[in-house]
Ligand SMILES: O[C@H]1[C@H](O)[C@@H](O)[C@H](O)[C@@H](O)[C@H]1O
């Protein structure tokens with residue numbers, strides 16, 4: 001018998017990929033969750049709570065809430081515009097994708113209630129989990145590996161931005177902040193909250209205008225998208241979409257802001273929803289043997305990227 005738990009809106013291809021798993025594998029005691037393709041993950045995170053529980057009393061709760069308070073107060077339309085222009089210059093560093101992965105050894109994300117490991121672990125856990133279930137989609141493995149590389153913005157040579165300008169969930173600026181955004185109450189202190197140009201459903205946008213025309217709160221997603229695009233990656237558009245919007249949880253989980261999507265966004269969203277399961281549920285204390293998997297990922301980097309990139 002096939003047991004499918006927490007299945008989101010997968011496309012037809014995904015329905016076909018589900019592998020029947022014996023019911024006895026998924027018992028309450030094992031507390032395991034089954035993703036499509038048979039990828040089994042813990043029901044709870046490393047701190048004993050369900051994933052993305054922002055109110056659970058855990059050792060990370062207070063820090064994460066403080067993070068979102070500062071994030072929500074400071075991410076304004078003007079701030080995002082300035083950051084896009086500044087980082088669009090890509091004039092800070094020259095290096096390869098793998099060199100960048102290694103830099104993430106020193107980065108810990110303060111916004112994440114589910115993970116306090118160095119980010120390089122998370123990259124490999126995500127990529128390897130996808131690789132198990134989608135062995136033929138090498139572009140998706142590489143997307144897993146690089147999706148969070150933008151977190152290098154925290155490091156001094158990339159401008160040493162504060163955590164609130166790099167990590168955490170993202171959302172559009174220039175229109176009303178949706179109530180389903182984590183710790184929404186803190187937007188009340190954001191200057192845009194009371195600005196009539198920016199606080200209506202559409203704000204500065206139009207129905208179906210397409211996400212490409214929407215300014216998202218600034219962080220690692222948009223930055224890495226920019227780096228990949230401007231360095232002429234040959235990754236497909238779904239990969240760029242995943243990189244750019246993977247932190248836009250209220251869209252891919254709660255279906256907020258759907259009125260801004262165009263047809264291409266709707267297509268790409270299907271891949272993002274698949275990707276998200278691996279990004280989120282692969283977070284654990286189980287380490288990947290980096291040296292063992294490195295040759296495989298180097299070959300993918302060579303296939304889809306130039307040797308050195310401008311950052
Ligand atoms: O705390 C996490 C983390 O920063 C992730 O990298 C981001 O993609 C998520 O949206 C966020 O909730």
Ligand SMILES: [Fe+2]
Nearest residue numbers: 147148246247
């Ligand atoms: Fe991320």
Ligand SMILES: [Fe+2]
Nearest residue numbers: 122147148279
């Ligand atoms: Fe991630």
